Amino acid sequence: MKKRSLTKYLFALPGFCFFAFAMLIPFMMGIHIAFTDWDGVASTYTFVGLANFAAIFRDTRMYAPFFNTLEFALLGTIIGNLIPLGLALLVNSPYRRMSSIARVIFFVPVCLSSVLTAFLWRFIYHEFFPKVFGCRNILGSTRWVILGIVLIGVWNTAGTNMLIYLSGLKNIPVELYEAAKMDGASPCQQFGRITLPLLMPSFSVCVTLTLTSWLKEFATTLSATGGGPGGASRTISIYVFDNLYKYYKAGYGQAISLLFALMLIVVGLLVSSFFRRREIEL
Amino acid sequence: MKIVLQHLTKRFPNRNKKIKEDVIAVNDFDLEIPDGKLIGLLGPSGCGKSTVLNLICGLEKPTEGRIFFGETEVTDLPPEKRGVGLVFQNYALYPHLSVYDNIKFPLENLRGSEKLTKEEMDARIREVVSLVQIDGLLERKPNELSGGQQQRVAIARALVKMPQVLLLDEPLSNLDARLRIQTREELKRIQVETGITTIFVTHDQEEAMSISDTIVVMKDGVLQQQGEPQEIYDEPVNLFVASFLGTPKINVFTGEIKNGQVCIDHMPVLEANGQADREVLVAVRPEGFVLDENGPLSCGFVSREVMGRDTSIVATHGDFQGERIRAIIPSEQEVSPENGMVRFSLKPHKVRIFDAKTQTRIKL
Numbered sequence: 001m002k003k004r005s006l007t008k009y010l011f012a013l014p015g016f017c018f019f020a021f022a023m024l025i026p027f028m029m030g031i032h033i034a035f036t037d038w039d040g041v042a043s044t045y046t047f048v049g050l051a052n053f054a055a056i057f058r059d060t061r062m063y064a065p066f067f068n069t070l071e072f073a074l075l076g077t078i079i080g081n082l083i084p085l086g087l088a089l090l091v092n093s094p095y096r097r098m099s100s101i102a103r104v105i106f107f108v109p110v111c112l113s114s115v116l117t118a119f120l121w122r123f124i125y126h127e128f129f130p131k132v133f134g135c136r137n138i139l140g141s142t143r144w145v146i147l148g149i150v151l152i153g154v155w156n157t158a159g160t161n162m163l164i165y166l167s168g169l170k171n172i173p174v175e176l177y178e179a180a181k182m183d184g185a186s187p188c189q190q191f192g193r194i195t196l197p198l199l200m201p202s203f204s205v206c207v208t209l210t211l212t213s214w215l216k217e218f219a220t221t222l223s224a225t226g227g228g229p230g231g232a233s234r235t236i237s238i239y240v241f242d243n244l245y246k247y248y249k250a251g252y253g254q255a256i257s258l259l260f261a262l263m264l265i266v267v268g269l270l271v272s273s274f275f276r277r278r279e280i281e282l
Numbered sequence: 283m284k285i286v287l288q289h290l291t292k293r294f295p296n297r298n299k300k301i302k303e304d305v306i307a308v309n310d311f312d313l314e315i316p317d318g319k320l321i322g323l324l325g326p327s328g329c330g331k332s333t334v335l336n337l338i339c340g341l342e343k344p345t346e347g348r349i350f351f352g353e354t355e356v357t358d359l360p361p362e363k364r365g366v367g368l369v370f371q372n373y374a375l376y377p378h379l380s381v382y383d384n385i386k387f388p389l390e391n392l393r394g395s396e397k398l399t400k401e402e403m404d405a406r407i408r409e410v411v412s413l414v415q416i417d418g419l420l421e422r423k424p425n426e427l428s429g430g431q432q433q434r435v436a437i438a439r440a441l442v443k444m445p446q447v448l449l450l451d452e453p454l455s456n457l458d459a460r461l462r463i464q465t466r467e468e469l470k471r472i473q474v475e476t477g478i479t480t481i482f483v484t485h486d487q488e489e490a491m492s493i494s495d496t497i498v499v500m501k502d503g504v505l506q507q508q509g510e511p512q513e514i515y516d517e518p519v520n521l522f523v524a525s526f527l528g529t530p531k532i533n534v535f536t537g538e539i540k541n542g543q544v545c546i547d548h549m550p551v552l553e554a555n556g557q558a559d560r561e562v563l564v565a566v567r568p569e570g571f572v573l574d575e576n577g578p579l580s581c582g583f584v585s586r587e588v589m590g591r592d593t594s595i596v597a598t599h600g601d602f603q604g605e606r607i608r609a610i611i612p613s614e615q616e617v618s619p620e621n622g623m624v625r626f627s628l629k630p631h632k633v634r635i636f637d638a639k640t641q642t643r644i645k646l
Binding site for chain 1: 339341360361362366367368370372374375376377378387388391392393423425439440443
């Protein structure tokens with residue numbers, strides 16, 4: 001028994017090595033910066049204890065990125081799961097003549113980098129929509145900019161979630177739907193009472209991943225708007241980035257990112273355990 | 283509820299898209315099932331028996347033909363409007379719902395005048411639960427139940443809507459040998475207690491024989507024979523039915539009718555008065571052999587298998603179709619092969635003659 005549990009960890013070792021090399025070690029090595037006044041350039045710095053952390057809670061410039069990030073996370077998680085789930089249902093439906101082609105088409109955007117995607121959509125928002133539909137560029141509106149970016153991000157990443165949902169749907173035995181049909185459940189009831197509960201494993205993965213990834217939102221926003229207009233789409237990650245490289249307050253930036261990372265871990269664990277508890281073995 | 287199937291045909295497009303021709307699962311199937319009986323739909327796998335079941339319950343629509351329950355036609359009715367309960371081969375219990383909620387599921391979907399109050403639902407559930415005897419299991423989830431318990435839950439779920447027809451797809455195939463015998467008696471009991479017309483699909487002839495009031499034998503989507511178990515065993519209409527029913531299998535020899543006698547290897551084994559000379563197949567039930575020093579059938583002795591109640595003799599013969607003859611004789615009888623040969627005579631009422639070409643029965 002003991003031997004088996006060891007083997008289990010052995011299998012995780014290669015993955016852990018990569019993770020340690022690329023994430024954990026750099027992260028650890030940077031931790032102490034959060035307790036200094038380093039400006040990001042100079043070769044010297046002094047320790048300031050917890051001053052940076054205390055400053056976060058007094059920093060009024062922090063509010064906007066904080067609430068922007070929440071809005072990103074909320075919109076991104078909702079839209080970024082509803083659309084892929086819809087696509088997966090579409091591709092998995094019994095009328096699936098084109099399903100394998102559709103699957104590929106829906107997945108193509110995943111292959112584009114977020115920077116390229118943002119560039120592409122900036123053009124679409126700026127040139128295409130205003131000229132064709134006569135609407136304003138929503139990336140220029142402080143009210144709608146976040147929704148605009150969320151749509152870009154969802155377009156970019158929907159394919160991955162779609163595949164996870166699709167494999168979840170395929171895991172549900174056909175007999176259960178036949179049984180439900182015999183039991184008089186309408187298609188809507190079948191969806192609500194069979195599909196949704198049995199899709200929990202997919203929800204655990206997709207909701208947790210999209211939520212944390214939108215909380216960390218950085219690249220698409222930076223390439224699409226740079227955080228503008230007037231800071232209306234600036235996220236916590238961009239604020240950290242600005243502190244590190246623009247404001248010469250690397251110590252402070254590091255403190256925010258450390259606190260933020262802890263927060264992400266807690267949120268991620270809470271969300272995934274929320275769904276895990278609702279998972280059922282098929 | 284009487285069930286009538288008229289010229290039922292079901293074709294499926296071929297899974298191999300290169301082949302344009304459809305697969306015919308059920309072919310011009312005519313059947314009348316009397317009310318309140320337990321019917322075994324028997325056939326080898328892939329013979330279309332599950333498709334017939336799916337057509338009756340409405341999960342599949344027939345390509346041609348009509349289905350009647352009593353006097354009403356149900357061919358185009360959706361499954362939930364037919365008043366049919368279906369027990370799936372793998373039970374298809376909802377894994378996320380407790381046993382109680384699984385059984386409640388069909389009741390919650392009732393609409394209009396059929397809608398039940400909570401108390402009525404509960405009363406109905408308690409009723410079926412005591413019928414299938416799963417009283418203590420209501421709070422459990424399906425994966426906490428044994429195979430036999432899962433099946434009882436599945437039957438309860440199918441019965442709770444008080445259907446007029448109960449369909450069971452291979453109800454015993456997922457159970458171990460001992461449970462199978464217990465469960466089939468249980469099925470019989472439930473059927474008798476409720477009086478619901480019940481059709482169950484099986485490929486196991488023993489299972490079908492043991493509990494059915496009527497057996498329907500199918501092959502390649504075509505109905506072969508319908509009748510009471512003993513009748514089908516004793517009077518099979520063709521060679522397929524004869525060899526499908528009975529273990530050990532019926533022993534088939536090539537032979538001929540000559541001068542009013544059935545001969546195997548030119549030795550007359552049976553009278554066949556008034557029959558024209560022709561090639562035939564002689565099928566002998568294992569219990570139709572009698573050890574007889576002067577018997578006409580001389581076979582190579584291979585071995586003797588003691589089974590306690592009786593003894594099985596394994597033998598060979600040049601005109602035997604298949605590997606080995608199996609003859610069952612009373613255990614107290616001694617077997618004394620001479621020069622490696624045993625001789626048998628045949629019990630006439632255990633021998634069936636079939637036309638060599640059409641394989642249909644020739645009644646003597």
